[in-house]
Amino acid sequence: xxxxxxxxxxxxxxxxxxxxxxxxxxxxxxxxxxxxxxxxxxxxxxxxxxxxxxxxxxxxxxxxxxxxxxxxxxxxxxxxxxxxxxxxxxxxxxxxxxxxxxxxxxxxx
Amino acid sequence: xxxxxxxxxxxxxxxxxxxxxxxxxxxxxxxxxxxxxxxxxxxxxxxxxxxxxxxxxxxxxxxxxxxxxxxxxxxxxxxxxxxxxxxxxxxxxxxxxxxxxxxxxxxxxxxxx
Numbered sequence: 001x002x003x004x005x006x007x008x009x010x011x012x013x014x015x016x017x018x019x020x021x022x023x024x025x026x027x028x029x030x031x032x033x034x035x036x037x038x039x040x041x042x043x044x045x046x047x048x049x050x051x052x053x054x055x056x057x058x059x060x061x062x063x064x065x066x067x068x069x070x071x072x073x074x075x076x077x078x079x080x081x082x083x084x085x086x087x088x089x090x091x092x093x094x095x096x097x098x099x100x101x102x103x104x105x106x107x108x109x
Numbered sequence: 110x111x112x113x114x115x116x117x118x119x120x121x122x123x124x125x126x127x128x129x130x131x132x133x134x135x136x137x138x139x140x141x142x143x144x145x146x147x148x149x150x151x152x153x154x155x156x157x158x159x160x161x162x163x164x165x166x167x168x169x170x171x172x173x174x175x176x177x178x179x180x181x182x183x184x185x186x187x188x189x190x191x192x193x194x195x196x197x198x199x200x201x202x203x204x205x206x207x208x209x210x211x212x213x214x215x216x217x218x219x220x221x222x
Contacts, residue, residue, distance in 0.1 A: 004151065031209060033210075033211065035211075040216075040218075041215070041216065042199055042213035042214060042215050042216045043152075043199075043213050044213075045210050045211070045212075048209050048210060050209070087151070087152075089152075089211075091209075095140065095203065095205070096154065096157070097142075097152075097203075097211060099144075099151035099152040099153075100151050101149060101150055101151045102151065
């Protein structure tokens, strides 16, 4: 079956760095998305990785290892507004996004 | 900027009512999706469509139907609303190619009483 595993909740301090891990099993693979979702709002796009390696975009970076079925999202210089849920979503061979339950990130001053 | 617009932000309906949730996109994307999201669960796929008049069942289609008569509009229909369909409903489109990305509408929070 298809499965996504990411931590339910993480806590970090303002100004620090946090890494959110995601492991996945899908039927085929066409890339992996990371989305940010604030409470009561729709998800917003952060990154899309289709090849192995690290992609950096400002304070956010995303890493993919296809052979290990593993990705992480790295957030640097954390700000209070980064408090949100972070959703990992690989895309399978039918171009369906498979969604995990998300990681709720709590930022403390 | 791609825009995905859902017809209502909040809805309250009575048990047994027929409910229509509308979704319109302005970027000519072929792929459109309807999800529901409940606390502690990931987004669950209800139905999707790859083209006009085409529809495919997702993981939880029971109690729902869809309509795609025009490329830009994808409607979700609750034939007879029940309290267990109280949820956040999210419509999305998928852009594929050089800049692959899924775009979401603002969501409709439906309460069935």
